[in-house]
Amino acid sequence: MEVNMAALNDFSTFDLYSDDSLIFIIDEQEKLVPALLNGQAAVERTALLLQAAAELQIPVIKTEQYPKGLGETVEPIKSLCAKVDTACYEKLDFNAISNEIRTKLRLSGRQRILITGGEAHICVLQTVRALLKQGYFVFVAADAIASRHQFDYDIALKQMRDMGAVITTTETVIYDWLKQAGTPAFKHLVKLIK
Template identity: 50%
Template sequence: MEKYCLHREEAILLIIDIQEKLMPAINKGEKIISNNGILIETAKNMDIPILVTEQYPKGLGKTVEELDEKLESAVKFSKMVFSSCSNEVLDHIQSIKRKKVIITGAEAHVCVFQTVRDLLKQGYYVFVAEDAVGSRTRENYDNAIALMREMGAVITNTETIVFDLLKESGTPEFKTLMKLIK
């Protein structure tokens, strides 16, 4: 059952390609951006490292502004390959020495899918926040979620991640994060 348990001291948040020119074309893009904001604030409140990738930023732009302004402490990587598991990113993840990676981003059936597959191959536990990833079409999204589940990723959602990391109510973190969810 350890595969399904998230603990803040074991977790990393990896945000994949939530970029200015891509997100307007993504189905439910605004909701995906909103849920990423919740997960960013959760990670910041719990000292969970945040990594961000941007696919060909010259063409697709940088991370959307409403998230980018919250990512001052995040480590950012520019990429041209679809998987976020470049040697540079994998080296950074390995240096953090945490084995559970929470994944968000776009597109679910391309960069997210390939990243999940590569992280699983490397022996990481992968948690895909299904309400914080997206594709242009519902069909591609549905296919990607099914494939990632079959490969062994834990398919979850923003609220489940937040509450699993919190573990208990009544804490200052709980009070802060509940304001974001309501």
């Protein structure tokens, strides 16, 4: 029996490459993170991704929702962003894709966008939807996003998966970027993961 290759899914949409990836950090801020279920855990996973970004030269876009009211980006994310190519934007819209960010994404040439931040069912969801509409391959690090309520988080993950985003984890992303053991990047990052 022959396999109809045209009928198979195009699994290339599930591949992550460090030279085609960009990390998009949404609203991990001083007054928001403490209100989120697993907010601190999401911050820790985002920090690990930023350390990988520094090692693998992956650019970052970071947003802050109304920083006057919700505060600045939390540490250690704020400090780690200073060590990588990071573009920072303030916003009021829940969908983080402003014209300025749309242009930044286009100019980056990166097609695989990894999402972290909060809240999963509001700003993350609306941003993921906008990115998918624009034709990007969107990956959501489930352990690096958070919501105030578990139910909202769970439904948001299902919605994003149904829309076409790849739901993944921080560790899966890092190993996918690395591709193999034995490299200097692997030797550095494996110490942070273990």
